[in-house]
Amino acid sequence: MSDAPGSYDVIIIGSGAGGGTLAYALRNSGARILLIERGDFLPQEPENWDEAAVIGQRRYQADEVWFDADTGRGFRPGVYYFVGGCTKMYGAAFPRFRREDFLALEHEEGVSPAWPITYEDLEPYYAEAERIYLVHGQAGEDPTEPPRSLPYPFPALPHEPYMADLAERLRSQGFHPFALPIGVDWREGGRCIRCFTCDGFPCKLLAKGDADVCCVRPALASPSVQLMARTLARRLLTDATGRRVAGVEVERDGVRSVLRAGIYVVSCGAVNSAVLLLRSANDAHPNGLANSSGQVGRNYMAHINSTLIAVDPSRENGDTFHKTLAVNDFYLPGAHSKYPMGNLQIMGKIQASGYIAAGRPHLSLDERRRMARHSSDWWIMSEDLPDPENRVTLGSDGSIRVRRKFKNEAAHHRLVHAAEEMLRAVGYREFIHQLMPIETNSHQCGTLRFGDDPATSVLDPFCKAWDLDNLYVVDASFFPSSAAMNPCLTIAAQALRVAAHLAGSR
Numbered sequence: 001m002s003d004a005p006g007s008y009d010v011i012i013i014g015s016g017a018g019g020g021t022l023a024y025a026l027r028n029s030g031a032r033i034l035l036i037e038r039g040d041f042l043p044q045e046p047e048n049w050d051e052a053a054v055i056g057q058r059r060y061q062a063d064e065v066w067f068d069a070d071t072g073r074g075f076r077p078g079v080y081y082f083v084g085g086c087t088k089m090y091g092a093a094f095p096r097f098r099r100e101d102f103l104a105l106e107h108e109e110g111v112s113p114a115w116p117i118t119y120e121d122l123e124p125y126y127a128e129a130e131r132i133y134l135v136h137g138q139a140g141e142d143p144t145e146p147p148r149s150l151p152y153p154f155p156a157l158p159h160e161p162y163m164a165d166l167a168e169r170l171r172s173q174g175f176h177p178f179a180l181p182i183g184v185d186w187r188e189g190g191r192c193i194r195c196f197t198c199d200g201f202p203c204k205l206l207a208k209g210d211a212d213v214c215c216v217r218p219a220l221a222s223p224s225v226q227l228m229a230r231t232l233a234r235r236l237l238t239d240a241t242g243r244r245v246a247g248v249e250v251e252r253d254g255v256r257s258v259l260r261a262g263i264y265v266v267s268c269g270a271v272n273s274a275v276l277l278l279r280s281a282n283d284a285h286p287n288g289l290a291n292s293s294g295q296v297g298r299n300y301m302a303h304i305n306s307t308l309i310a311v312d313p314s315r316e317n318g319d320t321f322h323k324t325l326a327v328n329d330f331y332l333p334g335a336h337s338k339y340p341m342g343n344l345q346i347m348g349k350i351q352a353s354g355y356i357a358a359g360r361p362h363l364s365l366d367e368r369r370r371m372a373r374h375s376s377d378w379w380i381m382s383e384d385l386p387d388p389e390n391r392v393t394l395g396s397d398g399s400i401r402v403r404r405k406f407k408n409e410a411a412h413h414r415l416v417h418a419a420e421e422m423l424r425a426v427g428y429r430e431f432i433h434q435l436m437p438i439e440t441n442s443h444q445c446g447t448l449r450f451g452d453d454p455a456t457s458v459l460d461p462f463c464k465a466w467d468l469d470n471l472y473v474v475d476a477s478f479f480p481s482s483a484a485m486n487p488c489l490t491i492a493a494q495a496l497r498v499a500a501h502l503a504g505s506r
């Protein structure tokens, strides 16, 4: 990390899970770091926990339109432009990927490719990321769990009564429910009050383990880290050789300028990072920066997700913080299926509006409220297999186009069915499930895959672009496969691994 032609050693573009974690990890490295972020700090205000404002009016969601490349339909993507990126709104579920997720794994509709690194390569960084993001968990409950070098930094959040009872009933049927690892400040004297509005809401108390609170703010305490918020990176410029990034053109308050550093790290989220590289096409890189393989924008994935609302009229759910339980009995090939199907996890408590209203529009509000009081609500997540035709491209007018055709949908439907059967066995009688559409891109990844071969990947195993000597990418776009677990911990762990690599090369 030397050879800086500008005022900075490292410019990081995007302050979410990838970029924020990298800035934190490099804060004491001696490198002069500039973090560029298109959004501002998310305000602490009453609306943070107001369902009508957050879900009804989509107060914090980016106000922009992307296009479905197959149909031409415009849609408002589920992305959030703030310091901390999408982690400001996330559910803070922090599972590690399983050891098998790093290996080639046969699925019903194809093979999930091997990563160029193993679980063991990432394990120490998983442990560090869990500490940084205040992860609370309990090892030893889930048979698919990979080995750990350290215990969880904090004990699991205890289930509230309804969830504790559900876990017992699932166990009695031979399932292995486990404490979903969650990153919140539930330490002794911590700020978290275990409220109702966590998953999908910003935390009014700054108690959620997000990239803003856990990484960016602590990084800014270092004199060598600066943040330039409300600053959009428009394109990257290369030098005459085409081998090095020479600057980033930014726009702030309508004014454009070029900022320079020795090393550039793109971390804008999987779609926007691909878009930035495509928009940076020049004579040396006519198809977009770092795109000699033709892979930039390809293999876009976002998990195949459904919500499942399961109603047991005989039990009232009086819990407040629900998201403490998950089930991986269908995750790997085994007794239930020849092929992997995915993960089941409780999500933030749904209300009478939203998913219930969409699934049962004919019911009165009172009936929907009764369902919500008697339900457990699940996020059902299957691996989205990479497909080069699922890709991010630019329209002729520069608009963002996303092509997404599910690849592994049959396994997902079988998982929804298996979840219903599991829940029927413990007393649930009515189910509403809904497949998430293209706009639910919260787990977006792929688009700039890392690998061992420059012909088939964009990034090397340390996330440096094969085609450029000083360009790195540390957001979810490096994933060559999506696994079927929440992505954030893996993004953060790889950012820490890249930071160690950069610090070592100083």
Ligand SMILES: Cc1cc2nc3c(=O)[nH]c(=O)nc-3n(C[C@H](O)[C@H](O)[C@H](O)COP(=O)(O)OP(=O)(O)OC[C@H]3O[C@@H](n4cnc5c(N)ncnc54)[C@H](O)[C@@H]3O)c2cc1C
Binding pocket: 013, 014, 015, 016, 017, 018, 019, 036, 037, 038, 039, 078, 079, 080, 081, 082, 083, 084, 085, 086, 087, 089, 090, 091, 092, 093, 094, 199, 200, 201, 231, 232, 233, 234, 267, 268, 269, 270, 272, 273, 276, 442, 443, 444, 474, 475, 476, 477, 486, 487, 488, 489, 491
């Ligand atoms: C509602 C919701 C719930 C979720 N729940 C979970 C969960 O429980 N567990 C989990 O693991 N994951 C969860 N996720 C997903 C998780 O938030 C993302 O996987 C993660 O934040 C992705 O990290 P990233 O670094 O790739 O992108 P982001 O965190 O989105 O960061 C990208 C950053 O780049 C900025 N940016 C974009 N373009 C530019 C540009 N041109 N110039 C300057 N800045 C730019 C953005 O403003 C943003 O701050 C959830 C997401 C959502 C939306």
Ligand code: SF4
Binding pocket: 184, 185, 191, 192, 193, 194, 195, 196, 197, 198, 199, 202, 203, 204, 205, 206, 207, 208, 209, 321
């Ligand atoms: S549960 Fe805790 S971390 Fe989540 S929003 Fe409420 S107070 Fe914040």
